[in-house]
Amino acid sequence: MVLKAVVSVVVLVGVVVIPAFTSSNSGDLTRPQPREWPCPIETDFYPCVCTNNENYELSIDCSAVETDQDLSDAFYYAEFPFSHFKEFKIEHDPNDPKMTLTTLDPYTFRTLTFERITISGTKIEIIQDEDFSNSHDTLTYLNLASNKITYFPFDSIQGYTNLQTLSLDDNQIEVWPNFESDSLEYLSFSGNEGITLTDFTNTPNLREIYMARNKHDTLPYQLFWNLFNLTVVDLQRNEMTFVDEYYIASQSNALTTINLDHNKISVIRHDAFHGLLPDAEVSMKNNSVVDLDEDSWSHLLDQLVPTGTLDLAGNPLRCGCEIDWIMFSPKQIDLSIFTDTTTCISGNQLIFLDVQYFCDRCVPNNCSTT
Ligand SMILES: *[C@@H]1O[C@H](CO)[C@@H](O)[C@H](O)[C@H]1NC(C)=O
Ligand SMILES: *[C@@H]1O[C@H](CO)[C@@H](O)[C@H](O)[C@H]1NC(C)=O
Numbered sequence: 583m584v585l586k587a588v589v590s591v592v593v594l595v596g597v598v599v600i601p602a603f604t605s606s607n608s609g610d611l612t613r614p615q616p617r618e619w620p621c622p623i624e625t626d627f628y629p630c631v632c633t634n635n636e637n638y639e640l641s642i643d644c645s646a647v648e649t650d651q652d653l654s655d656a657f658y659y660a661e662f663p664f665s666h667f668k669e670f671k672i673e674h675d676p677n678d679p680k681m682t683l684t685t686l687d688p689y690t691f692r693t694l695t696f697e698r699i700t701i702s703g704t705k706i707e708i709i710q711d712e713d714f715s716n717s718h719d720t721l722t723y724l725n726l727a728s729n730k731i732t733y734f735p736f737d738s739i740q741g742y743t744n745l746q747t748l749s750l751d752d753n754q755i756e757v758w759p760n761f762e763s764d765s766l767e768y769l770s771f772s773g774n775e776g777i778t779l780t781d782f783t784n785t786p787n788l789r790e791i792y793m794a795r796n797k798h799d800t801l802p803y804q805l806f807w808n809l810f811n812l813t814v815v816d817l818q819r820n821e822m823t824f825v826d827e828y829y830i831a832s833q834s835n836a837l838t839t840i841n842l843d844h845n846k847i848s849v850i851r852h853d854a855f856h857g858l859l860p861d862a863e864v865s866m867k868n869n870s871v872v873d874l875d876e877d878s879w880s881h882l883l884d885q886l887v888p889t890g891t892l893d894l895a896g897n898p899l900r901c902g903c904e905i906d907w908i909m910f911s912p913k914q915i916d917l918s919i920f921t922d923t924t925t926c927i928s929g930n931q932l933i934f935l936d937v938q939y940f941c942d943r944c945v946p947n948n949c950s951t952t
């Protein structure tokens with residue numbers, strides 16, 4: 583705080599500015615300075631940086647803030663000619679011990695409004711209801727990934743009437759409540775290990791949901807069923823051993839991308855998947871699937887044939903008579919959806935298996951008609 587005052591005085595009396603910067607902040611000489619209208623005077627706002635672009639959009643980057651005090655000082659001393667900003671950013675390296683930002687003060691941002699906020703890699707544990715409240719009408723994107731967040735004010739989300747994207751990846755949130763938002767479309771809360779799910783019925787406009795690395799072993803029944811715009815579900819690197827009835831099911835009938843890679847899935851149920859688009863991609867790499875028996879898998883294949891994709895690379899597939907129904911499908915059409923990386927436990931690529939082996943060994947067959 584004292585340093586900042588000294589720097590300001592130096593600027594005022596017109597003494598050479600550069601040495602003052604050098605002493606307080608080595609390495610910043612390459613920045614054009616001082617920066618002024620439409621931004622605050624740069625020395626007042628230090629170490630935050632305000633920039634404007636060719637579209638007259640103003641942005642703030644406070645990644646150089648190390649402590650809570652740094653942040654509140656920067657905003658306390660700066661005068662803002664304009665109060666609306668396209669973007670606010672603090673991006674810290676979570677492994678840098680110098681970075682000790684732990685708190686956001688609801689008054690820090692004063693009357694400033696933002697469209698996009700990214701705060702990541704900090705030590706912040708609690709997000710308070712009012713932290714971004716001046717941005718109720720403006721905020722479209724809130725990314726709070728890789729902090730230490732245990733408490734997030736989900737009940738206040740409904741107040742952000744234009745919020746489309748919310749990311750809380752890699753925090754320590756324990757419960758994902760059924761909070762309300764009519765605007766939210768992209769939701770990501772991967773990497774919150776052990777998080778408990780309720781459902782998504784009060785966020786009806788979701789298009790994409792990312793919930794990887796959460797240690798989910800089961801999902802609530804019909805979790806995605808009432809999401810009429812859902813297209814993408816990412817459940818990779820969880821601990822699921824089976825895909826139960828209606829796990830991946832949406833009345834959107836518009837599912838395009840389902841990622842179940844790196845789980846422990848050995849079994850899927852007949853009605854596990856509903857609402858896939860014909861060209862959808864279902865990825866189940868590195869799971870434990872042995873048998874592609876017809877009762878369980880035909881409903882999934884029926885939705886994907888002939889333009890969809892099923893990736894079963896890295897599964898110990900047996901590829902005996904239990905898959906003859908795939909080999910004997912008309913013109914072997916069912917085979918067309920498998921990736922060329924999908925191999926049997928023997929190492930053979932599924933799509934290049936010779937149907938004649940199945941004709942000779944599996945009964946009944948109708949190979950004579952081919
Ligand atoms: C789905 O998206 C369309 C526009 O693509 C929108 O009109 C509709 O309100 C959205 N939500 C639901 C629940 O269908
Ligand atoms: C396969 O998934 C397991 C978790 O089920 C993970 O530990 C392992 O690293 C993955 N293997 C590969 C090759 O990605």
Ligand SMILES: *[C@@H]1O[C@H](CO)[C@@H](O)[C@H](O)[C@H]1NC(C)=O
Nearest residue numbers: 910911912913948949951952
């Ligand atoms: C084998 O029989 C099934 C029905 O029994 C039929 O749908 C299919 O087209 C036949 N496959 C071949 C290769 O003729």
